[in-house]
Amino acid sequence: MDEQTPPLPTAAPPATPSAPPKLDDQLCFALYSAGLALTKVYRPILEALDLTYPQYLAMMALWERDDIPVNALGAQLRLDSGTLTPLLKRLEARGLLQRRRDPEDERRVRVVLTEAGRSLGARASDIPLAIGQAAGMNREDARAERDRLVALRDRLEAFLDRE
Amino acid sequence: MDEQTPPLPTAAPPATPSAPPKLDDQLCFALYSAGLALTKVYRPILEALDLTYPQYLAMMALWERDDIPVNALGAQLRLDSGTLTPLLKRLEARGLLQRRRDPEDERRVRVVLTEAGRSLGARASDIPLAIGQAAGMNREDARAERDRLVALRDRLEAFLDRE
DNA sequence: AAAAATTCAATCGCGCACAATCTTTATCGC
DNA sequence: GCGATAAAGATTGTGCGCGATTGAATTTTT
Numbered sequence: 558m559d560e561q562t563p564p565l566p567t568a569a570p571p572a573t574p575s576a577p578p579k580l581d582d583q584l585c586f587a588l589y590s591a592g593l594a595l596t597k598v599y600r601p602i603l604e605a606l607d608l609t610y611p612q613y614l615a616m617m618a619l620w621e622r623d624d625i626p627v628n629a630l631g632a633q634l635r636l637d638s639g640t641l642t643p644l645l646k647r648l649e650a651r652g653l654l655q656r657r658r659d660p661e662d663e664r665r666v667r668v669v670l671t672e673a674g675r676s677l678g679a680r681a682s683d684i685p686l687a688i689g690q691a692a693g694m695n696r697e698d699a700r701a702e703r704d705r706l707v708a709l710r711d712r713l714e715a716f717l718d719r720e
Numbered sequence: 721m722d723e724q725t726p727p728l729p730t731a732a733p734p735a736t737p738s739a740p741p742k743l744d745d746q747l748c749f750a751l752y753s754a755g756l757a758l759t760k761v762y763r764p765i766l767e768a769l770d771l772t773y774p775q776y777l778a779m780m781a782l783w784e785r786d787d788i789p790v791n792a793l794g795a796q797l798r799l800d801s802g803t804l805t806p807l808l809k810r811l812e813a814r815g816l817l818q819r820r821r822d823p824e825d826e827r828r829v830r831v832v833l834t835e836a837g838r839s840l841g842a843r844a845s846d847i848p849l850a851i852g853q854a855a856g857m858n859r860e861d862a863r864a865e866r867d868r869l870v871a872l873r874d875r876l877e878a879f880l881d882r883e
Numbered sequence: 884a885a886a887a888a889t890t891c892a893a894t895c896g897c898g899c900a901c902a903a904t905c906t907t908t909a910t911c912g913c
Numbered sequence: 914g915c916g917a918t919a920a921a922g923a924t925t926g927t928g929c930g931c932g933a934t935t936g937a938a939t940t941t942t943t
Binding site: 575576577578579580582583584585586587588589590591592593594595597598599610614617618620621633634635636678679680681682683684685688691692693694699700702703704705706707709710712713714716717 | 738739740741742743745746747748749750751752753754755756757758760761762773777780781783784796797798799841842843844845846847848851854855856857862863865866867868869870872873875876877879880
Binding site for chain 2: 890891892893894895900901902
């Protein structure tokens with residue numbers, strides 16, 4: 558597919574003495590800067606729910622399915638306990654959820670929504686539409702872009718999990 | 721796959737009492753999690769240069785053009801002085817750049833690469849190829865995805881700058 | 884020219900992300 | 914049962930990102 562440049566990753570570099578990469582050429586920077594812009598769009602919207610963006614992601618996962626161990630939530634969100642433990646403690650302090658030791662296995666902490674936490678979900682139902690407007694995308698384009706990014710993420714994660 | 725829910729983007733919401741959004745449906749989460757995965761792929765590669773990922777982005781901008789004020793660098797990277805000042809101080813402490821007050825306008829601090837900083841650019845020249853391999857993307861697909869993300873970012877930024 | 888407004892960088896505080904380390908609990912081998 | 918190993922989560926330390934504020938330098942207004 559990319560046959561105009563002979564791959565030869567380890568082959569001799571061209572005559573030019575290895576030029577540094579350029580910021581605006583990089584897919585990584587596009588991903589990075591689009592992510593920053595998106596959280597800036599979310600910030601004022603989430604202010605109404607008094608949630609940060611990662612807190613909103615955690616709540617979304619829990620609205621779908623709660624009473625799960627921290628570990629399972631982390632797998633969905635791609636976050637480890639170093640990030641999740643303090644985040645969940647803040648949400649617990651706000652009365653949106655409870656963290657309970659699992660009696661079946663005392664190593665586990667299960668995350669359970671409170672009534673307040675569950676009812677916040679109804680107030681969040683309009684957010685995707687508002688973001689769609691801000692992004693200037695229709696549903697199909699957003700869905701297609703989401704699928705491409707998920708595919709990219711999955712390939713990157715597969716690479717990280719190699720051997 | 722998700723066709724049991726009729727689209728109706730701007731139409732009246734259904735009788736169901738406003739269902740909460742779902743994590744895996746969201747473009748925002750795909751962007752977020754792809755970004756996390758990408759920085760995890762970068763981390764071991766950048767370890768060889770002893771740079772964090774945002775430091776690498778800053779150096780990339782400076783390899784292209786240095787002797788610029790902090791706020792010009794921030795405009796390229798989409799970062800403000802609260803983020804850049806400490807980041808640049810760490811790079812200065814490592815001898816990769818210097819921060820100098822501009823004699824023309826004493827409010828400005830100009831960022832100038834040292835010889836060590838400039839020569840690091842040569843050692844970074846192979847990084848994009850390595851990332852391309854990890855992402856399992858050929859050049860054209862990566863370029864097309866980059867362009868779509870830049871377009872998304874630009875629409876989001878335009879929305880943020882409205883009125 | 885004096886006052887007001889603006890610009891630029893630095894600083895502070897908060898909340899992620901994540902590596903590394905530690906504690907507690909469970910499970911495996913024997 | 915008992916020790917070794919593994920697994921889950923908490924803790925600590927570093928480095929972003931960014932809102933808010935501050936202070937100094939410059940520009941604009943009057």
